[in-house]
Amino acid sequence: MKRFDMIARGTVTRQATGRLVVDTKGQGFTEITDAAADFVREAGVRHGLLTVFCRHTSASLTIQENADPDVRTDLLTALDGLAPRHAGYVHGSEGPDDMPAHLRTLLTDVALTIPLVDGQLALGTWQGIYLIEHRDRPHRREIVLHLAGA
Template sequence: MPWQKTFTLGRRQKGCHLITDEVVSQIEEGLKQTPVGVLHLFIKHTSAGLTLNENWDSDVRIDMDMALDNIVPETLNWRHVDEGPDDSVSHTKASVIGVSVSIPITNHTLNLGTWQGIYLTEFRYVAHTRTVVATIIP
């Protein structure tokens, strides 16, 4: 049977945040029921994203945030700034990164590479909580 849970991640400000442990703690029940399958994570927001990246060196998170700031700079002449100068730039970065990831499940655990982790990429300066839908398909 498919399994699904919606949960809220802890409040975080702009940056790339390793959330693997937080996600696993929220989906333990579904993992116990699934020897082989796929986890699909979907973030229900337009100013944050989900991705996979290196999970060991925290400098990767800083570098990734810096690179995204250079790829999609806040200094462009953004028109949609209703919620502040990081409004449209956040939406654009979320489109670049994406709002979902899929990860294989093997032997009731996420089958990530040795150095892979799940990242929340938060693009707003003010800290936000973010809602994620986790779906496990056997």
């Protein structure tokens, strides 16, 4: 039998919205866990849900291991195999890295929802929140944060 703790039952729901701007260095992972945790701390919400949303079609979000950087290297290699550059795509007006970037975003996601427990993101021990830049050159990416809870 599973046990479920009821937390914040009957309390007033609060909301907070914020914006995070991330300057990427080109293709790769940029960890944004600390920035998301800072937003939660400043909002003062103890229990609820944090939604993290990427406002782009050639960059995405993921929760992945934050201990061994080789994991992120291998993930980029896998994405290269799933959505290779120079594969004869019709859409190419923004360069050979654009259509593969759209495919990689399709395979990953632009939004994450993370539970908040006792004022902390309920991530696992080795989990981090990452923005994945799928384009070759640096970009300025906008992330919207929305927190709802008590």
